[in-house]
Amino acid sequence: MNLIIDIGNTRTKVFVFDGERLLADHTFRKLTSALLSKILSGHNFDASILSSVVKTGSATAKLLRKKTDFVQLSQNTSLPFRNEYKSKETLGNDRVANAAGALKTFPGKHCLIIDAGTCVKYDFINKSKKYLGGAISPGLMMRYRALHQFTSKLPLVKPSGSVQLTGKTTKESIISGVQLGILNEMEGYIRQYSLKYKGLKVILTGGDAVYFAHLLNFPIFAAPKLTAIGLNEILQHNLEKK
16 A cells, blocks of 8 residues: 655645555644554555655655655656756746646646646646646636735635626625635636647636636546656556566
8 A cells, every 4th residue: 555645834634545546645733743644554565656846854755764665755766757947946846746746636638727726737748648837827716815815905715606897896896806716717728729739628626616617618637636647656666667
């Protein structure tokens, strides 16, 4: 079995895979040594991978290395695709994992991944297994907070499942501007990539994907666990190379 650990800025996600099959997933505010020891003792793990956007203590990697065949995702980690990004040292682990997840989900296809999280990230991997890069724009809450913080009168508005094209109040106008703004941005990228790459597959993931999945006027594949699938694929790739 494989242990997948994805440490973000505010929470840690832990996944258990049996080969390619996801058995369990858990979310924690913080991964402590005691918690990790408990997780490791609860299953017979063969291998593990650690992806983190924050600096982690050496104790975490040391324990994983001691108990499992361990991979720590970094710019030097072997990947199941060719990475043609020019500034690899600045490329986020989540974007790398999403590319690997898309490759696993739609092998031999051009894939555009849209990750709607803190930022909205667009990543493209072609049918020849080449990751070419993408784009990054402000995410849903980042846009709402920016309107409130950088103006004197606009209120802080929460995301809504109901969006009007023409807002009749300031709140409705903000919701329309933010959420339809992101939606139109997404559709613009999908349209441009579709014109350039025939047979394009569009994969939508991320915590805020729920606000856009049913509104996009293009065929999409919703994959909430795409990052985990990608990390597991990277782990499997490295195990096979040994």
